[in-house]
Amino acid sequence: xxxxxxxxxxxxxxxxxxxxxxxxxxxxxxxxxxxxxSSVAIERKGDDWVAVKQADWxxxxxxxxxxxxxxxxxxxxxxxxxxxxxxxxxxSPPDAPAYIRLKFGELxxxxxxxxxxxxxxxxxxxxxEEFLHIDILPAEIRLPRRYAFRYLEVKVxxxxxxxxLTVEDASCESVTSADWSKVEPLPESVxxxxxxxxxxxxxxxxxxxxxxxxxxxxxxxxxxxxxxxxQALTNYVTFHNDDLVKRCLYLFGGLLQNERHVGACLFxxxxxxxxxxxxxDYALFFISCLKDYYENTGDRQTLEDLWEVAYHQIELAKxxxxxxxxxxxxxxxxxxxxxxxxxxxxxxxxxxxIVTLKEALVLANEMKDGEKAEEIQKLLIxxxxxxxxxxxxxxxxxxxxxxxxxxxxxxxxxxxxxxxxPAEKNRQILGRLEAKKGDxxxxxxxxxxxxxxxxxxxxxxGLVDEAFKQMDDxxxxxxxxxxxxxxxxxxxxxxxxxxxGSRIINSYCHAWSCTPxxxxxxxxxxx
Numbered sequence: 212x213x214x215x216x217x218x219x220x221x222x223x224x225x226x227x228x229x230x231x232x233x234x235x236x237x238x239x240x241x242x243x244x245x246x247x248x249s250s251v252a253i254e255r256k257g258d259d260w261v262a263v264k265q266a267d268w269x270x271x272x273x274x275x276x277x278x279x280x281x282x283x284x285x286x287x288x289x290x291x292x293x294x295x296x297x298x299x300x301x302x303s304p305p306d307a308p309a310y311i312r313l314k315f316g317e318l319x320x321x322x323x324x325x326x327x328x329x330x331x332x333x334x335x336x337x338x339x340e341e342f343l344h345i346d347i348l349p350a351e352i353r354l355p356r357r358y359a360f361r362y363l364e365v366k367v368x369x370x371x372x373x374x375x376l377t378v379e380d381a382s383c384e385s386v387t388s389a390d391w392s393k394v395e396p397l398p399e400s401v402x403x404x405x406x407x408x409x410x411x412x413x414x415x416x417x418x419x420x421x422x423x424x425x426x427x428x429x430x431x432x433x434x435x436x437x438x439x440x441x442q443a444l445t446n447y448v449t450f451h452n453d454d455l456v457k458r459c460l461y462l463f464g465g466l467l468q469n470e471r472h473v474g475a476c477l478f479x480x481x482x483x484x485x486x487x488x489x490x491x492d493y494a495l496f497f498i499s500c501l502k503d504y505y506e507n508t509g510d511r512q513t514l515e516d517l518w519e520v521a522y523h524q525i526e527l528a529k530x531x532x533x534x535x536x537x538x539x540x541x542x543x544x545x546x547x548x549x550x551x552x553x554x555x556x557x558x559x560x561x562x563x564x565i566v567t568l569k570e571a572l573v574l575a576n577e578m579k580d581g582e583k584a585e586e587i588q589k590l591l592i593x594x595x596x597x598x599x600x601x602x603x604x605x606x607x608x609x610x611x612x613x614x615x616x617x618x619x620x621x622x623x624x625x626x627x628x629x630x631x632x633p634a635e636k637n638r639q640i641l642g643r644l645e646a647k648k649g650d651x652x653x654x655x656x657x658x659x660x661x662x663x664x665x666x667x668x669x670x671x672x673g674l675v676d677e678a679f680k681q682m683d684d685x686x687x688x689x690x691x692x693x694x695x696x697x698x699x700x701x702x703x704x705x706x707x708x709x710x711x712g713s714r715i716i717n718s719y720c721h722a723w724s725c726t727p728x729x730x731x732x733x734x735x736x737x738x
Contacts, residue, residue, distance in 0.1 A: 217487040217488065218468060218469055218487045218489050220469070221468065221469065221487040222468075222469055223466060223467070223468070223484070223485050224466075224467040224468070224469075224471060225465065225466060225467075226464065226465040226466075226467075227465070228465075229461045229462075229464045229465025229516065229517075230461070230462070230465040230466065230483060232461045232465070232516075233458045233459075233461035233462045233465060233483075236454045236455070236457055236458035236461070237422065237458065238388035238422065238452070238454070238455055238458070239388070240386045240387065240388055240421065240422075241386070241387055241388065241389070241390065242292075242384055242385065242386055243384075243385045244382055244383070244384060244385070245286055245287075245288075245290050245292070245382065245383040245384075245385045246268070246286070246381075246382055246383075247268040247271075247284045247285060247286050247287070247363075247381050247382075248267070248268055248285055248286065248287035249264050249265065249266060249267050249268055249271070249284075249285045249287075250264075250265045250266050250268065250271040250274070250282055250283060250284060250285065251263055251264055251265055251283050251284075251285045251362070252265055252283065253283055253319045253322050253323045253362075253364075255323075258707070259319075259320065259706075259707075260318075260319040260320045260322075260323040260324075261319055261693075262283070262285060262319045262362060264285070268284070271284075271378075272378070272379060272380055273377055273378070273379060274377070274378050275301045275375040275376070275377050276365070276366075276367045276375060276376045276377075276378065277367060277370065277375045277376075278367045278368060278369050278370055279366065279367065279368065280366070280367055281364055281365060281366035281367070282364070282365050282378055283322060283362055283363070283364045283365075284362065284363045284364070284365070284381055285361065285362055286360070286361055286362070286363070286383060287361070288361060288414070288695050289317060289359070289360070289361050289414060289418060289695040289696045289719075289720055290358070290359070290360055290361065290383045290385055291357065291358070291359045291385060291386060291387065291418045291421075291428040291720075292357060292358070292383045292384045292385040292386045293353060293354065293355075293356075293357055293358075293383065293384045293386070294353070294354045294358060294363065294381065294382070294383050294384075295351065295352065295353045295354070295381070295382050295383075295384070296313075296351070296352050296354070296365070296378070296380075296381050297349070297350070297351050297352075297378075297379035297380040297381070298345060298348055298349060298350045298351075298352070298376060298377060298378060298379060299348055299349040299377040299379050300348040300349070300374045300375065300376060300377055301374060301375045301377050302373060302374040302375055303373035303374050304373075304374070305348050305370070305371065305373075305374045306371050306373050306374070307369075307370060307371040308344045308345055308346045308370075309344070309345040309348065309367060309369075309370045309376045310342070310343070310344050310345075310367070310368045310369040310370070311342070311343050311345065311365060311366060311367055311368060311376070312340065312341070312342050312343075312364075312365075312366045312368055313340070313341040313342075313343065313354075313363065313364070313365060313366075314326075314339065314340050314341075314363070314364040314366070315339035315340070315358045315359075315360035315362070315363055315364075316339070316360055316361065316362040316363075316364075317359060317360055317361060317362075317429060317695075317696070317718075317719035317720060318361075318362075318693065318719050319362060319693075320714060320715060321338075321339070321362070321715050322362050322364050324713075324715050326338045326340050326715070328713075329712070329713045329715060329716060330712065330713075331709070331711040331712025331713045331716055332710075332711050332712050333430075333711050333716060335716075337429070337430040337431075337716055338715060338716065339358055339359075339360060339429065341354065341356075342368075345376075348374075348376075349379070357386070357428070358383075358429075359418065359427070359428035359429035359720055360429075361695055363381065365378055386421065387417045387418060387420050387421065388420045388421060388422070388452065388455060389416065389417035389420040389450045389452065390450060390452065391417070391450075393449075393450050393451045393452070394413060394449050394450060397409060397731070397732070397735065398735045398736065400735055401731065401735050404683065404687060405679075405727075405731050407690060408682065408683075408686055408687060408690065408727045408728075408731065409727065409728050409731050409732070411686075411690060411694060411695070411696060411697060411727075412445070412686075412697065412724075412725045412726070412727040412728035412729075412731075413449060413725075413728055414695065414696050414720075415696040415697045415720055415721070415722070415724055415725040416442065416445055416446070416449060416450065416722070416725040416728065417450070418696060418720050419438075419442065419720065419721070419722040419725070420442075420450065420452065420455065422479050423455070423458065423459050423462070423479055424438065424439050424442040424443070424446075424455060424456075424459055424722060425438075425722065426438040426476075426718075426721060426722045426723070427699060427718035427720060427721045427722065428720055429718050429719070429720065430716065430718045431476075431718075433476045433477065433478055433486070434459055434462065434463075434476060434477050434478075434479070435475060435476040435493070435722075436463060436473065436474075436475060436476065436493045436494075436496050436497060436500065437475075437490075437492070437493050437496060437547060437660065437723065438660075438721075438722035438723045439456075439459050439463075439500055439722075440496050440499050440500050440503070441660070441663060441722065441723050441725065441726050441729075442722050442723075442725060443456045443459075443500060443503055443504065444503060444726065444729050445725050445726055445728050445729040447503070447507040448728065448729055448732040448733055448736075449728050449729075449732065453504070453507070453508050453510075456500075456504050457504065457508075457510065457513055459500075460497075460500060460501060460504060460513065460517060461513075461516075461517070462477055462479075462483065463477065463485075463497055463500075463520075464497075464516070464517045464520045466483060466484070466485040467485065467520070468485060468487070468489060470527060471520070471523050471527075472489060472494055472524070472527055473493070473494045473497040473520065473524055474486055474487075474488065474489065474493075474494075475488040475489060475490040475493040475494070475547075476488060476493075488545075489545065490545050490546060490547050491528065491531060491538075491544055491545065491546040491556075491560055491563075492546045492547055492548060492559075492560060492563040493547060494524045494527065494528070495524050495525075495528060495563055495564060495567040496563075496567065497520065497521055497524055498521045498522075498524060498525075498567045498570050498571045498574070499566070499567055499570050501513075501514065501517055501518070501521050501574065502570040502571075502573055502574055505574070505577070514574065514577065514578065515578070518574060518578055518580070521571065521574065522571060522574075522575070522583055524567075525567075525568065525571055525587065525590070528564055529590070531544065531560075532594070535597050535600075535601060536590070536593040536594050536596070536597040537557075537561065537594075537597040537598075537601050537602070538557050538560045538561045538564065539557075540555065540556070540557035540612075540613050540614065546559065546560040546563070548560070548563075548621045548625070548661065549621050549656055549657060549658050549660065549661040550657050550658050550700055550710045551619070551620075551621065551654050551655055551656060551657050551661070552654075553617075553654060554617075554619055554621060554654050555612040555613035555615065555617040555619065555622075555654075556612070556621075557602075557612045557613045558598070558602050558610050558611065558612035558613075558619075558621075558622035558625070558626060559612065559619070559621045559622050559624075559625040559626075560625075561594065561597070561598050561602060561625075561626065561629075562598070562622070562624075562625025562626040562627075562628060562629040562631070563625055563629075564594055565591065565594050565595055565598065565626075565629035565630070565631065566625070566628055566629050568587055568590060568591045568594065569591065569629075569630075571583075571587050572584060572587045572588060572591065575587055595629070595630075595631055598610070598626055598629070598631045599631050599632065602622075602626065603631075603632070604616070604618075608639065608640065608643050609622075609623060609640065609643065609653075610622045610623055610626045610631075610640075617654060618652070618653050618654070619653060619654035619655075620644060620653065620654065620655055620656050620661070620665065621654070621656065621661055621664075623640050623641075623644055624661070624664050624665050624668050625664065627640060627641065627668045627671075627672070628664060628667065628668055628671065634672060634673075637668075637672050638672045638673070638674065641668065641669060641672060641674060641677070645677070649704075655702075657700050657701070657702045657708055658699070658700045658701075658723070659685070659686070659697060659698065659699075659700070659701060659721070659723055659724035659726075660723040660724075662681070662685050662686075663723065663726045665681060666678050666681050666682055666726075666730060667730075669681065670730070670734070675734070678730070679734075682727055682730065684703070685701070685703065686724075686727050688703050689701050692706060694719070695720075696719060696720035696721075696724075697720070697721065697724030697725065697727075698717065698718070698719050698720075698721060698724060699717050699718035699719070699721035699723075699724070700717065700721075
């Protein structure tokens with residue numbers, strides 16, 4: 212399903228000083244050339260597609276193609292950048308243009324499956340497919356669009372019986388604002404499988420670090436605050452590009468929605484523009500991002516500049532509470548949490564509110580803002596009491612959500628992170644969840660975003676071995692399933708899941724998936 216929660220009569224409220232500050236922090240992109248490694252054949256294996264090496268690229272260069280022949284080029288790893296292709300001809304002089312199709316894929320399925328069969332819920336324009344006429348050969352063509360891919364198929368659709376199109380060479384100018392020299396080596400105690408997981412996490416992170424922290428370099432290429440929160444945490448222990456976090460904070464603080472609401476996401480092209488999408492949890496996560504940034508940098512000026520924006524999100528969130536200080540559940544709002552089908556968001560939203568109230572209290576005390584600290588403390592007591600009174604089901608041993616009293620992993624995890632119940636009771640909830648894994652009566656998880664919070668809950672409850680086991684079972688299995696970067700969503704029990712109607716539109720390098728590096732580096736450094 213696609214998000215469809217646009218604000219009626221939308222307007223953008225601009226703080227020019229904040230926007231100028233953000234623009235002064237715009238990064239310079241680091242560039243490097245990436246060359247192909249081989250040609251491959253995309254073949255069916257069971258229910259999926261795999262890339263089978265045919266020849267080294269040095270042996271493939273100069274391949275001659277006649278309609279409808281094609282070649283699939285493997286660049287060896289995930290690339291984000293600008294592609295240059297060199298073409299020539301063989302045989303008689305070309306007496307007609309060459310008409311070709313270029314198809315880019317992060318995974319082999321994107322090459323193999325037909326784009327015209329996609330009829331999903333978001334725009335098919337995200338499918339990375341181009342059609343070109345080449346009038347004059349030889350030709351060197353630099354494609355103007357940025358692509359995120361590993362595989363590139365060149366297929367000749369039409370030419371002339373008198374000549375064959377020759378693929379002379381290919382290259383990609385890779386771009387990122389990440390500086391790999393800032394990444395410190397892992398401690399020697401880190402085992403090999405976690406080193407591999409860390410490497411894939413870092414690659415995911417770097418390929419999403421562009422002009423801002425993008426959520427995905429293939430799709431959506433926007434700055435989403437939920438992704439930013441997790442990217443920033445990972446950044447503090449890896450690439451240390453704190454100015455990029457600061458830039459994103461000032462963009463969100465400087466481009467507000469109606470009623471000074473922090474937007475869920477924003478665009479940087481063709482101009483800076485906050486989107487009209489509003490999410491209950493994402494607006495509150497501005498508080499989290501600001502707190503984490505201040506704790507990791509000590510940047511007092513940024514805290515002072517953005518504190519009022521952060522606190523105002525609490526004032527707006529209060530409008531969502533009923534007379535018992537419980538988040539009202541209805542059809543006229545949106546809280547994300549996860550893409551799991553049928554997930555009720557009430558209990559999870561209550562947990563997010565409590566978590567961010569606690570973080571806001573830290574900032575209020577740091578700002579020596581006694582009046583706001585007192586208001587936050589009062590609201591904390593009431594929202595925690597509401598959760599324990601109206602959402603906790605003592606008989607079942609789980610938190611429930613919504614009018615249907617739904618039980619979900621997301622509800623348990625967020626209310627555990629909120630600390631509504633004592634630590635030992637939280638550990639018991641996690642144990643019961645694990646025992647009921649696969650139980651269809653409990654709504655599960657499908658995104659690395661939600662799995663991050665599950666692992667975080669395990670660590671916070673002192674269940675370290677269980678936390679690493681979940682990382683191995685989830686992100687480790689993703690690597691076993693061919694991940695060069697970590698995916699937007701992944702369900703080990705349903706590997707073809709997509710909220711959009713087809714997996715060819717899914718993002719296979721996605722920012723909120725990068726946090727194994729955060730957990731690995733944080734844990735082993737503290738061990």
